[in-house]
Amino acid sequence: MDIRVVRGDIAQQAADAIVVNLFEGVTAPGGATGAVDRALDGAISTLIDEGECKGKLNEMTLVHTFGRLPAKRVIVAGLGKSDAFDLDRVRAVTASALKFARGKGVKSVATIVHGAGIGGLSPREAAQALVEGALLGLYRFRRHKSSDQDSGEIEELRIVEFDAGKLSALEDGLRIGRILAESTNFARDLVNEPPNHMTPAILADAAIEMARQVGLEAEVLERGQMAELGMGAVLGVAAGSHNEPRFIILRYKGDGAGRPKLGLLGKGITFDTGGINLKGAEGMRTMKGDMAGGAAVIGAMRAIGLLRPRLEVTGLVPAVENMPGGGAQRPEDVVRTISGKTIEITNTDAEGRLVLADALGYARQVGLELLVDVATLTGAARTALGPKYAAGFAKKREVLDQVIAAGERAGEPIWPMPLGEEYTELMRSEVADLRNSATDAAGGAISAAAFLAEFAGDTPWVHLDIAPISFADRETAYHPRGARGAMVRTLATYALRLAES
Numbered sequence: 001m002d003i004r005v006v007r008g009d010i011a012q013q014a015a016d017a018i019v020v021n022l023f024e025g026v027t028a029p030g031g032a033t034g035a036v037d038r039a040l041d042g043a044i045s046t047l048i049d050e051g052e053c054k055g056k057l058n059e060m061t062l063v064h065t066f067g068r069l070p071a072k073r074v075i076v077a078g079l080g081k082s083d084a085f086d087l088d089r090v091r092a093v094t095a096s097a098l099k100f101a102r103g104k105g106v107k108s109v110a111t112i113v114h115g116a117g118i119g120g121l122s123p124r125e126a127a128q129a130l131v132e133g134a135l136l137g138l139y140r141f142r143r144h145k146s147s148d149q150d151s152g153e154i155e156e157l158r159i160v161e162f163d164a165g166k167l168s169a170l171e172d173g174l175r176i177g178r179i180l181a182e183s184t185n186f187a188r189d190l191v192n193e194p195p196n197h198m199t200p201a202i203l204a205d206a207a208i209e210m211a212r213q214v215g216l217e218a219e220v221l222e223r224g225q226m227a228e229l230g231m232g233a234v235l236g237v238a239a240g241s242h243n244e245p246r247f248i249i250l251r252y253k254g255d256g257a258g259r260p261k262l263g264l265l266g267k268g269i270t271f272d273t274g275g276i277n278l279k280g281a282e283g284m285r286t287m288k289g290d291m292a293g294g295a296a297v298i299g300a301m302r303a304i305g306l307l308r309p310r311l312e313v314t315g316l317v318p319a320v321e322n323m324p325g326g327g328a329q330r331p332e333d334v335v336r337t338i339s340g341k342t343i344e345i346t347n348t349d350a351e352g353r354l355v356l357a358d359a360l361g362y363a364r365q366v367g368l369e370l371l372v373d374v375a376t377l378t379g380a381a382r383t384a385l386g387p388k389y390a391a392g393f394a395k396k397r398e399v400l401d402q403v404i405a406a407g408e409r410a411g412e413p414i415w416p417m418p419l420g421e422e423y424t425e426l427m428r429s430e431v432a433d434l435r436n437s438a439t440d441a442a443g444g445a446i447s448a449a450a451f452l453a454e455f456a457g458d459t460p461w462v463h464l465d466i467a468p469i470s471f472a473d474r475e476t477a478y479h480p481r482g483a484r485g486a487m488v489r490t491l492a493t494y495a496l497r498l499a500e501s
């Protein structure tokens with residue numbers, strides 16, 4: 001989709017549709033909506049009077065212009081109550097309006113920037129949110145459909161602003177929003193791809209190709225190199241699969257003098273059958289998405305490569321398939337991690353924390369100083385938080401708060417969760433240093449995080465369990481069903497903020 005900022009009057013735009021807006025409860029539209037209303041001889045006011053156009057959040061009202069304006073149609077997008085309006089509503093309303101337009105066969109759209117006028121949001125942030133909403137909302141995964149029965153695509157989006165003084169801020173927002181949304185959609189593609197089309201080797205190739213395009217360094221370790229490094233936990237999980245594991249390393253070398261070297265770590269289980277502790281049919285549904293943490297890291301590294309913050313960032317993704325093959329690891333096996341700590345395998349289905357244990361150990365060995373891991377780690381986090389929040393853990397509340405704040409800005413809410421010795425206790429083994437599943441199923445998201453904390457050691461570290469939000473069963477405004485591309489925008493926003501701090 002071609003997206004541009006243009007200076008002009010929305011009412012004078014020639015397009016298949018122009019988008020204006022209305023807050024709930026407004027009876028006499030003002031601003032751009034008022035101007036369009038006048039050009040339509042009060043058609044919008046009439047629809048408001050008749051109760052058809054209420055301005056409710058994501059309500060779309062279609063008015064045909066029949067030649068009274070250069071545009072063929074006007075879409076009045078409901079913004080909801082003005083006191084609840086925020087950046088996330090800009091994303092949602094934009095996504096709803098464009099999906100609505102696409103459904104009508106519209107190819108070209110001109111829109112005002114919701115929130116940049118009466119909404120009181122900063123023009124740059126509003127434009128960024130608008131572009132994010134547009135690209136995220138219109139996303140579809142259709143790679144494996146041989147015939148295309150969906151409606152066509154919107155080809156052109158024009159962001160129209162009358163005030164010349166706001167144009168450069170809007171351009172900035174457009175650039176950042178586009179990078180963040182396209183990186184999110186890139187991660188969504190990786191997650192939505194069926195597991196026979198997204199093996200560890202294919203994921204690594206996709207990361208290498210992306211790195212080449214945006215100018216990152218990429219290195220991929222294979223089984224032999226992982227063995228030399230002593231990554232026994234990754235190799236234990238990999239043992240049951242014919243698909244070879246990969247350890248993906250992406251490096252971005254911004255000028256980060258005085259700032260900590262940031263490490264982003266993502267769980268990259270390309271399919272989780274559970275291994276010998278095999279899952280049932282329902283438990284395996286969506287397990288092609290068990291590499292969503294890895295996809296988040298690869299997507300965020302793409303955004304970072306394009307946005308070029310003054311910071312050094314390394315992305316690490318252990319990519320492994322968890323299968324119950326003849327060579328698979330067993331419950332009661334003991335593996336040795338890169339850090340030297342040993343783990344008793346008490347459940348082969350708790351594989352994410354195993355591959356992350358080696359990734360954390362590797363991150364510390366190569367001198368990364370601030371670590372954030374992202375993982376579809378536990379069903380327990382889903383049970384605890386439902387579909388809205390990711391679970392956030394850290395030893396130091398201050399570091400967690402900064403990641404939570406980045407998530408808020410990105411429209412990705414994170415709920416803080418506890419850690420503590422009582423939970424670490426549940427992860428001690430009689431035969432090894434640690435066990436990989438707790439002695440008690442209660443508090444499963446916390447005991448999993450407590451396990452990871454042992455491998456983060458004293459390096460500042462945040463763990464995000466995205467099992468609650470990585471995969472959407474129901475479509476919402478700017479998330480279609482399926483992969484959400486969770487945490488790409490949060491990680492990239494966090495990196496940008498670190499670079500500016």
Ligand code: BES
Pocket residue numbers: 272274290347349350351352376377378379380382436437438444467468
């Ligand atoms: N990948 C799963 C967690 C998961 C479940 C993610 C549902 C998304 C949706 C993980 O590897 C797993 O199987 N965890 C086990 C841990 C248990 C064996 C200690 C779980 O949550 O049941």
Ligand code: ZN
Pocket residue numbers: 272274348349350351352
């Ligand atoms: Zn598992």
Ligand code: ZN
Pocket residue numbers: 269272290349351352376377
């Ligand atoms: Zn898993």
